[in-house]
Amino acid sequence: MPTLKIAGNDxxxxxxxLGHDNTIVFSNSLGTDLTxxxxxxxxxxxxxxxxRYDTRGHGQSSISADTVTVAELGQDVIGLLDHLGIGxxxxxxxSMGGLIGxxxxxxxxxxxxxxxxxxxxxxxxxxxxxxxxxxxVKERGLQSLLDGTAQRWFTPAFRQAHPDVVRDVLExxxxxxxxxxxxxxxxxxxxxxxxxxxxxxxxTLVISxxxxxxxxxxxxxxxxxxxxxxxxxQLEANHLSSVELPAEFAKNVLYAVKNEGDFxxxxxx
Numbered sequence: 282m283p284t285l286k287i288a289g290n291d292x293x294x295x296x297x298x299l300g301h302d303n304t305i306v307f308s309n310s311l312g313t314d315l316t317x318x319x320x321x322x323x324x325x326x327x328x329x330x331x332x333r334y335d336t337r338g339h340g341q342s343s344i345s346a347d348t349v350t351v352a353e354l355g356q357d358v359i360g361l362l363d364h365l366g367i368g369x370x371x372x373x374x375x376s377m378g379g380l381i382g383x384x385x386x387x388x389x390x391x392x393x394x395x396x397x398x399x400x401x402x403x404x405x406x407x408x409x410x411x412x413x414x415x416x417x418v419k420e421r422g423l424q425s426l427l428d429g430t431a432q433r434w435f436t437p438a439f440r441q442a443h444p445d446v447v448r449d450v451l452e453x454x455x456x457x458x459x460x461x462x463x464x465x466x467x468x469x470x471x472x473x474x475x476x477x478x479x480x481x482x483x484x485t486l487v488i489s490x491x492x493x494x495x496x497x498x499x500x501x502x503x504x505x506x507x508x509x510x511x512x513x514x515q516l517e518a519n520h521l522s523s524v525e526l527p528a529e530f531a532k533n534v535l536y537a538v539k540n541e542g543d544f545x546x547x548x549x550x
Contacts, residue, residue, distance in 0.1 A: 284341070287360040288353065293341035294334035296365060297326065303394070303538065304330040305371040306358060308378030310400075310521065311465050312423075312430070312454040314340030317375070320527035321534070328535060329371070334361060336377065338461015340453075349464045351472040355384040362392060371538055373397040375523055376496065377465060380405065380472045386481040386508075387474070395537050396481075399488035399530070400520050402500035403474040403507065411470035415463050423455050423462060430454060434521045436492050450524065478507030485511040486537040488530065490518040512537075 285292045295315065298304075305325065307318045315333035322331050336354060338344030358381065362370065372393050374382040379401025386396045417425055431440060431447055440447050474481075485508045489501030498515050505513035514533050518525040 285361060285364050287357050287364075289345050290337050290357075291341075291343040292334055292337070292357055292361060294332065294361060297331040299326060299330050301328060301330050303371060304332055304367055305373055305534070305538070306362070307331070307333045308358070308372070308374035308381050309336055309339060310376035310378055311469060312339070312457050312462060313450065313521075314453055314457075316340075316453070317450070317521065317524060321523050321531045324528065324531035325535065329538065332361070332365070332367070332370070334358075336381075336465065338458050338464050340457075342461075344458070344461045344464055347460060347464055348467040351380050351384050351468050352388075354381050354465075354468060355388065358385060359389055359392065368392070369394050371395050371397070371534075373399070373534060374401070375399040376401050376405070376520065377469050379496075380469060380474070382485075383474045383478075383481060383504075384472075386483040386485060387477055390481075390483045393483045395484045395486065397486045397488065397534055397537060398504065400490055400493055400496050400522055401504070402496045403478060403504055404472070405469050405496060408470055411466050415466050418459065418463060418466075423457060423459065427451050427455060433495050434519055435525060436519045439519070439525050446524065450521070475503075475507075478504065479509060481508045482510065484537075486533065487511055487513045488522060488533060489513065489515045490520060490522045490525075491515050492518065493520045493522070495520045 335342035379398035382398045487501045487504045489498040505511045523530045
């Protein structure tokens with residue numbers, strides 16, 4: 282699988298050109314990698330070409346600095362599209378990936394047909410909270426976050442019914458490069474689009490999890506109210522809605538893709 286050098290870092294990606302007219306880019310959340318999209322991608326392959334990548338410092342992508350910005354992470358996406366010669370695409374990002382999607386929609390609207398931002402917010406958490414987390418992982422490592430991460434990411438019912446899925450996701454979380462995790466914490470900490478949402482002119486689907494206490498449905502409503510052409514959908518899931526409910530997640534993404542003109546004015550049935 283290919284790796285591209287962007288801004289001095291190795292960007293690991295997979296591009297499945299399946300002969301469709303449209304391509305969708307998937308961006309992972311903090312502490313995961315491109316495999317978090319496996320079940321969603323399995324459904325969407327019949328309809329879309331698939332481009333996935335590991336965000337800097339995650340999975341098989343490297344990072345050379347101790348801090349990074351969402352703008353730099355967004356430029357990685359543009360660099361990847363330019364390298365592959367892909368023009369206008371759909372974009373789907375969850376949590377940190379949703380912050381990247383907001384930046385892309387504001388700063389590179391000409392490159393995106395629609396943007397799907399899931400389980401995210403215009404501002405995620407507080408500086409104090411992120412600095413506390415950074416200090417904890419520096420002192421005690423990522424293993425110290427595993428129990429809390431499982432509770433924040435998955436509903437109790439899902440943890441009980443799918444322990445193997447939860448175990449796999451947490452294993453990848455625990456193996457995230459410490460430098461990469463901390464650097465991306467600074468990106469999430471410093472990102473704030475609350476005053477810029479009106480600049481996001483790309484039609485946008487906002488997906489929230491009804492049980493998500495990290496990026497709540499209220500955060501989703503704020504996004505939808507601020508983005509001019511948007512629509513808000515709530516799934517009965519926790520923070521990793523794409524992993525808990527891949528079929529429902531994919532169905533909503535596909536609806537957004539197929540309804541070119543007025544999807545943001547309608548509710549999925």
